[in-house]
Amino acid sequence: MPTATHMLELEEAAPSEVSLESCYAAHHATIFRLGLRYGGGSSAWAEDLVHDVFLKLAETAHELHRHEDLGGWLYRVASNLAISRLRRERSFVGRVVHLLTGDQSDVEPATDVVFERHELASRAMQALRELPPKEQVVLSMKILDDKSQKDIAEALSMSEGYVSKLVTRALARIESQGWEVTSC
Amino acid sequence: MLTPERPRFQDALRQADERYAARGIPAIVERRIRERLADQSRRPRRWVPAGLGVATVAAAALFLLSLQSLSPEQLPGSPSIVAGFAIDDASRDLRLAATEDATLVIEAGECQAIHSEHGIQLRNSGPITVTDEEDGLRLVRGRATFAVDKRRPAQPPARIWVSHGRIEVLGTEFTIEQGAQGGEVKLHEGAIRFIDERGRIRTLEPGDALRWPLSEEPQVEVEATPESRTPAPVPASARDKRPTSADVQVALVPEPAQETPASATPATILQELAKLRSRGEYTKAVELLRRTLQAEDLAAATREQLSYELGTILTNQIRDPVAACEHWRAHVHQHPSGRYATEVASAQRRLDCQGEKP
Numbered sequence: 001m002p003t004a005t006h007m008l009e010l011e012e013a014a015p016s017e018v019s020l021e022s023c024y025a026a027h028h029a030t031i032f033r034l035g036l037r038y039g040g041g042s043s044a045w046a047e048d049l050v051h052d053v054f055l056k057l058a059e060t061a062h063e064l065h066r067h068e069d070l071g072g073w074l075y076r077v078a079s080n081l082a083i084s085r086l087r088r089e090r091s092f093v094g095r096v097v098h099l100l101t102g103d104q105s106d107v108e109p110a111t112d113v114v115f116e117r118h119e120l121a122s123r124a125m126q127a128l129r130e131l132p133p134k135e136q137v138v139l140s141m142k143i144l145d146d147k148s149q150k151d152i153a154e155a156l157s158m159s160e161g162y163v164s165k166l167v168t169r170a171l172a173r174i175e176s177q178g179w180e181v182t183s184c
Numbered sequence: 185m186l187t188p189e190r191p192r193f194q195d196a197l198r199q200a201d202e203r204y205a206a207r208g209i210p211a212i213v214e215r216r217i218r219e220r221l222a223d224q225s226r227r228p229r230r231w232v233p234a235g236l237g238v239a240t241v242a243a244a245a246l247f248l249l250s251l252q253s254l255s256p257e258q259l260p261g262s263p264s265i266v267a268g269f270a271i272d273d274a275s276r277d278l279r280l281a282a283t284e285d286a287t288l289v290i291e292a293g294e295c296q297a298i299h300s301e302h303g304i305q306l307r308n309s310g311p312i313t314v315t316d317e318e319d320g321l322r323l324v325r326g327r328a329t330f331a332v333d334k335r336r337p338a339q340p341p342a343r344i345w346v347s348h349g350r351i352e353v354l355g356t357e358f359t360i361e362q363g364a365q366g367g368e369v370k371l372h373e374g375a376i377r378f379i380d381e382r383g384r385i386r387t388l389e390p391g392d393a394l395r396w397p398l399s400e401e402p403q404v405e406v407e408a409t410p411e412s413r414t415p416a417p418v419p420a421s422a423r424d425k426r427p428t429s430a431d432v433q434v435a436l437v438p439e440p441a442q443e444t445p446a447s448a449t450p451a452t453i454l455q456e457l458a459k460l461r462s463r464g465e466y467t468k469a470v471e472l473l474r475r476t477l478q479a480e481d482l483a484a485a486t487r488e489q490l491s492y493e494l495g496t497i498l499t500n501q502i503r504d505p506v507a508a509c510e511h512w513r514a515h516v517h518q519h520p521s522g523r524y525a526t527e528v529a530s531a532q533r534r535l536d537c538q539g540e541k542p
């Protein structure tokens with residue numbers, strides 16, 4: 001995941017439109033990786049996130065300005081959609097639907113398969129996954145994407161103070177599970 | 185008394201994230217996303233007023249609950265069953281040949297074929313022949329991408345038999361191509377291992393490709409108790425080429441290494457590189473790349489790609505952090521805003537290369 005956001009060059013042929021195909025080609029792999037991260041390694045979860053993000057882009061492309069930082073925009077949308085989805089899954093209704101559909105895509109065994117030989121990595125990702133949705137996404141943005149609290153606050157429409165609280169709370173939870181955490 | 189050292193969360197988490205990055209996005213998933221987006225654009229938008237949200241969810245739950253009591257064949261719009269495979273998502277030109285009970289022959293078109301008993305799905309690319317074996321499927325001929333359901337506890341691994349061995353699936357998604365005399369598997373996600381007729385084992389990681397029959401290189405793993413099994417009949421075209429015991433004796437003497445000249449085209453170099461990777465001959469791959477990169481007449485894009493390939497082998501397969509860091513330093517110096525800047529920075533971070541800045 002790039003720490004710097006990217007500018008996309010817009011096709012001269014359609015100066016007032018975003019080139020969706022070029023956006024997709026440039027960024028879908030990055031969004032998929034975010035989906036794997038938040039979905040605990042589930043390919044299906046990541047696939048849904050990529051679909052939803054680019055659907056949103058298709059729906060709002062006409063509102064975006066030329067030279068918009070599309071990489072950053074997609075990252076923000078993906079992060080917010082991830083929070084929404086995680087909250088839905090953990091709600092009562094989400095758990096009922098999961099029970100009835102027998103969805104096999106959730107998640108611990110998938111993580112175990114991917115990290116078969118990397119036990120610590122598996123445990124770390126599991127610990128992240130067990131955090132409440134906002135803490136999970138905020139901490140990921142801080143540790144894995146090197147985002148500042150200001151950037152996180154702007155991306156998720158929160159105050160910087162709230163972001164700071166979420167980070168502190170999340171690290172405290174992680175530490176209570178026996179991890180060494182460095183303040184960030 | 186020494187207190188045990190606590191594991192460092194941030195480092196472990198970054199390592200986990202790098203593993204996800206290495207997985208990439210499987211071709212079959214990417215295709216599905218494109219199809220879903222294209223399909224979405226064709227559908228009229230339906231809006232459900234917020235007040236009906238709860239009722240809608242309850243109705244959906246009741247509908248899904250009712251579906252669970254129906255057998256697969258009774259489901260509305262359910263796929264047809266052929267030779268034990270549920271056929272779904274068929275192209276218009278799909279043509280299935282008359283089959284014996286356990287053989288699926290696709291002569292034209294594409295479809296998804298699901299074998300629920302073995303927990304294996306496949307999507308063909310062109311004509312294929314697949315048989316249902318007692319403990320898995322056999323790809324007799326053709327190209328197909330396989331996906332495997334997560335194993336239930338105590339369920340044996342999914343198995344795909346091919347001409348010179350079998351592939352045991354430890355999770356996930358891969359593409360197999362079986363020709364008349366051999367074949368290749370490319371792993372997209374998860375883990376698989378290939379076990380040949382002699383019990384030699386190769387374990388693949390995402391992105392790896394393997395060709396069979398395997399070369400005579402020394403193997404790390406050998407199956408402890410190879411299953412005795414009657415090999416499948418060898419197609420007539422390949423029968424004359426099966427090695428005799430004399431041939432095998434000769435084949436055990438390694439052939440003299442033939443160096444691919446540095447002046448070979450980039451396509452040739454990459455083909456040779458893929459071959460070396462599939463055989464696990466990473467030292468030779470490094471030598472080939474280093475030789476090639478010394479040539480002065482390489483195009484900039486090719487040079488960058490080959491340099492990146494060299495770095496990833498040093499990092500992931502050879503696992504020499506000193507050599508890898510030194511190489512990445514040189515790579516960044518030569519290609520400061522290159523195509524692989526993100527991946528290179530990640531590799532340098534993972535290796536903890538000192539003083540490196542992307």
